[in-house]
Amino acid sequence: MTYRPSRSRPPGGAAPTGPATLRRANLSLVLRELREHTSLSRAEIAQATGLHRATVSNLMAELLERRLVREVGVEHVGAIGRPRRAVALHGAHVGALGMEINVDYIAVHGTDLSGRSLVERRVVHDAMGSGPDSAVRRLGLVAKEAVEAMRRAGAVPTGIAVAVPGLVDVTRGVVTLAPNLHWRDLPLAEQLSSILGPRSVPVWVDNDANLAALAEYTSGVAAGTPHLVYLTGEVGVGGGIISGGELLRGADGFSGEVGHLRVDPNGDRCGCGRIGCWETKVGLAALVRAAMPEQAYGLPGMPVPDPGERVADIAQGLASGDRRMMTAVAQVGEWLGLGGSILANLFNPRVIVIGGYFASLAQWLLPHAQDQLQRLVVAAPAAQCRFVASTLGFGAASRGAASMVVNHIIDDPTTILDSLRRPAPY
Template structure:
């Protein structure tokens, strides 16, 4: 393949790759990225957008067509005269991406193909705290195997698995450093899950649940494309994913976004992290249940595992019925949500704070209180124009983001799957 001297510099200003292998990888990635971000594009459009020679783009597209990663989708006519352009679109119906989330009380699954077509999606109630890391990973492995089999029946072979978890994660090594609400420490989750999957030999990645949910929101949520946004999980605990200039903010060690552990009340309740008065002790689902439904509080012995969506639906039912105690408890959570949101807004100046999980389910009762407190406490108000918005991705945002992580990895380096993809059999 001819090297293209006009290959643009990368986004961070570094020089283009010099070896033939690295150049091929970068060029294939550039083409696929264009097709990921647009419904379809002609070869000429791709060449114009990437700075690659049209002949180079034609060669790359031909290779991707042969591997069924892209497909022809029709003719585009540009202007009144000139040659028609044949458009191509992302395909890869035979390439799968599996996203998983393991949280305090459930395991969530989202499997899709490279085009974005959903192949499997489910959530399983599971007590990950009571099960401990060993039993939890065995169950996670079984759920993953079932999902992979479902994807294969749909005609897609998973090319990667990503796991979302409410924890500090060493992403490069796939190690859970500390999961406060699970009480897991230094767990090599990627290696353990890879071993559980055995001969399937599927690459496994691990990341923080809020980071992956933020990516899902930025890609396809209510504030999709907003370059400055913060996502807040609404689970037993609270985590945050921060998008700045369209990129996930990770921090020096990859541990940014632990907003649930902002100290907001030094005299408050003890948190799973061992400290007192963390924000999640005021606004997490466990805190609301403990205040308004003490008979169903988390960690009470003998209670069955309850899906968080079911708990949120029960709270919503009581709110609709006008339960005064529940209305007061939710209003209090809303005010604490706005207080913590103002800290986040003062630090990162986002345009929108997207709330997920149970926050989204109870948005009509929570967010008016939260927005009022946010506007009262944000220093730059009203110029900051920051607002709360309820996610429409439900409790599956993190597993959806995990699947997107796999897809993005494949698009960043298509050569990881190119050699393993079969060439189509001629009739």
């Protein structure tokens, strides 16, 4: 399933036109068609895109030169007639690096244009406690290591996208507000580019839940579902909303801050400064505080472990019948269902995909959550909304970030030769 991002016009007028712009658009059209299929002949591409066969042949010559497609064999159609040379998406030399920085870790997913996974890792890091300057420096170090690993695998990175749990001005690459990181108005794209050096590749920044929703829509457990909501299961809780096959961003690009729905006026204070936000009921910090209070986030002298280790400890306790942990998870499940019902009533999704720690503990959480969802959705049972657990784990946002880079490449294939001819930036 290929995500087709909505295209925005430049400020002040219509999209630019001209031969170069038209050629870029046609190259992108051909690549998107090939992305949907294992291989196609030039005639099949012409038929699918509506382009003239001579135009397709001309475009194909350029894509072959850029090594974005490759010829994969000869197809014979009928008993007689000329054989057709089939082509397929290639781009094994073109890299895309996706990253996520969250409260307690940095995740990396590097891929190439053909979808080959080149690097995948998660690094424990106290981004909340270290402050923005230290966190960005560590992010830059991890990025350099990932870029070098991709180069050793034969792919030159052509872009880096970073997922952040907060409000992001995507156009400028500025983190407007990330409450759980204590970041405000941080020019992350500019700072990371400065760390990587003057010849570094383009850097983009986006909200973690938006990018995770993109990953789920393109390659996750509910791939291709045109109406879905993705929920992060981190210390904070965010939402990415796919409506009609498009990512719903809102007027200013700040939609999806579902973790800050006020569900309990008498509840705890949230990292955003407000009282009773949904993430204070269902975030990983809330669960750890209830299930393992001696290991709660923010305790003096308590090291920051990998979130997966915390969740594994809770899962082990649940499997052994630990009463305190079972009570804590049941409460989180009920609050998860309550908040999910609000989203179902607002957006009428077919599925609510739960990621992060939610997915790891799905067998214990979902019975409680689904019961609440069915009880509180106004249109039930006609709405047929259900929770499903992601299979992408804590790496969903970094995978979506890599997909974002691939989409930029597909949008403008003419940048490929220029970027690959540049000297190594690191």
